[in-house]
Amino acid sequence: MQGNLNEIDLRSILQLIELGQRTGQLLVKTHNFRNSNQTREEVNRHHHSFCYQPQQYWFVFFLNGQILYCQEGDGTSLRINDYLRHYRVETPLNEIQLASIDPLNIKEYSYLWVLLEQNMINPKVARNIMHSLVYETLFDLLGLHTGSFIFHQSPALTPQLTTWEIAPLVSKIAKQLQHWQQLYPHIQSADQVPILSEMVQLNSSLPAETVNKLKHWADGKTSLRQLARYLNRDILTIAKVIYPYVQQGWLKLVYPSTNIFSINTEELVVEVDYKPRILCIDEVTTIGETIEAILQQQGYEVLTLTNPLESLSFVFQLKPQMIFCNITMPELNGYEICAMLRQSTAFRLVPIIMLSSQDSFIDRVRASMVGATDYLTKPLQNTELLTLVEKYINKQPYIGIHKR
Structure with missing residues (x-):
């Protein structure tokens, strides 16, 4: 088999x-x-x-x-x-x-x-x-x-x-x-490493005992997966415990590839460098180019896939924070793509915006039935597009670290 x-x-x-x-x-x-x-x-x-x-x-x-x-x-x-x-x-x-x-x-x-x-x-x-x-x-x-x-x-x-x-x-x-x-995008992987971020707020908002525990475990070396092993707990339990601190910005999660292990934390400078990834699925390249031209100036990363069939295999690797999907496409239409993505736990909460050249009540109902988050009519307008994106995307920053 x-x-x-x-x-x-x-x-x-x-x-x-x-x-x-x-x-x-x-x-x-x-x-x-x-x-x-x-x-x-x-x-x-x-x-x-x-x-x-x-x-x-x-x-x-x-x-x-x-x-x-x-x-x-x-x-x-x-x-x-x-x-x-x-x-x-x-x-x-x-x-x-x-x-x-x-x-x-x-x-x-x-x-x-x-x-x-x-x-x-x-x-x-x-x-x-x-x-x-x-x-x-x-x-x-x-x-x-x-x-x-x-x-x-x-x-x-x-x-x-x-x-x-x-x-x-x-x-x-x-x-x-x-x-x-449901913890996404604040927590994305069991291999992420928690580090302390806002020490002033931590000390003023939490009991000293809690702060000391966070200092002990959020050492910049220990991943969430390792924490789960050390404490003999499953990874979801660990993630739920730290989730409120990550939401508040008191803890940041980085990937182990970030070279922080031999650095004195007192000498670190934290830089925000995160571009939310937006995926456009449309066989017409000009639509993707329009979305890219509007959103990249606002700090978003835009990727376009023009083959509907191939897009399904790529989308799981790209892990976008938002998806724009044209309704009318050959071989596989937007309704089918949206319905397939909603079958996956990875995309049940990701905003999926359907694109159409006509503002049809029937199209809006069908889009809603397959799990679409919202509906946008072409041609796309700058203000309308930006408002919609900002409504659904939380621009949670990733962290870049270097010495002073």
């Missing part, structure tokens, strides 16, 4: 494995557009993050239709060590013990079993760590909308400690993903 995630979602794949009581492993990979010159030209020559996104992959291991384990990439001891911190296991294994792990086996899984055999952890702790790793991996995977998968029937991992039923896990995680989407 193999295919693409834009043809069948991961939840359905897991259900098929469960119903068939399959034993084996599922490999899920994101697409890698690093060498695609065609993609660069089609999307936007300024959109480097799309063209150079590194490929990720995950393994899910099954026994008779139940999950045995999940691993991200080749597997290292890092994820497990993060959880061991919660259980006060500081120096789990020495070099000799680490060298005893079979390099041909599943590294992370083997690492757990060596910890068990050396009595560094007990079976209850091992099960808790395994459950957390399975949970966080499925949380990432169920949020994917593009990529490929392949399932191989093969002997199960050994030895075996426990298994988990798929349906209850998937149902719980799917609900959490819906809540996770």
Whole structure:
């Protein structure tokens, strides 16, 4: 069994494995557009993050239709060590013990079993760590909308400690993903790193104990994902706790690629450098050019896709904060595109504005029925367009950091 995630979602794949009581492993990979010159030209020559996104992959291991384990990439001891911190296991294994792990086996899984055999952890702790790793991996995977998968029937991992039923896990995680989407755009990724921003307001608005906790965890080095592991909580719980502070601007979230780890925080200068991304889907290039000309002067980034069919595969990678979509297009019209996007949790809250050359009551009703946020009549007027964009987009800044 193999295919693409834009043809069948991961939840359905897991259900098929469960119903068939399959034993084996599922490999899920994101697409890698690093060498695609065609993609660069089609999307936007300024959109480097799309063209150079590194490929990720995950393994899910099954026994008779139940999950045995999940691993991200080749597997290292890092994820497990993060959880061991919660259980006060500081120096789990020495070099000799680490060298005893079979390099041909599943590294992370083997690492757990060596910890068990050396009595560094007990079976209850091992099960808790395994459950957390399975949970966080499925949380990432169920949020994917593009990529490929392949399932191989093969002997199960050994030895075996426990298994988990798929349906209850998937149902719980799917609900959490819906809540996770509501935190966007303030919180966008579990890999973002919180840093303190408004110390004066923090000290004047919060108890000293709360401020000290924030100082301890928002150190500019620890991601939300790591915080969840250290505290043995799921990522949604952690995100909800910090969300009010991010909303207030007291905490900022940056990506680990930001080079702040060896910098003294007292010497940092914070610069706002964020352009909300707006996507226009219209086979007529002049419409996109008009929107771009009006909005770029106001600090927005505008990307245009002129092929309706191809736009569906690109839109999940581009992750726009707003979408303009023409109603009348060949092969796939705006109503169909809007309805398809609204089926995804990633785009249930993103403003989608339908474009039409006529102000028709029927068109407005149909647009509303498929989940469109608003309706705009062409030709586009500067003031009307800007008012509409500012109504729906919160220009939450990203943070650039350098030394004084």
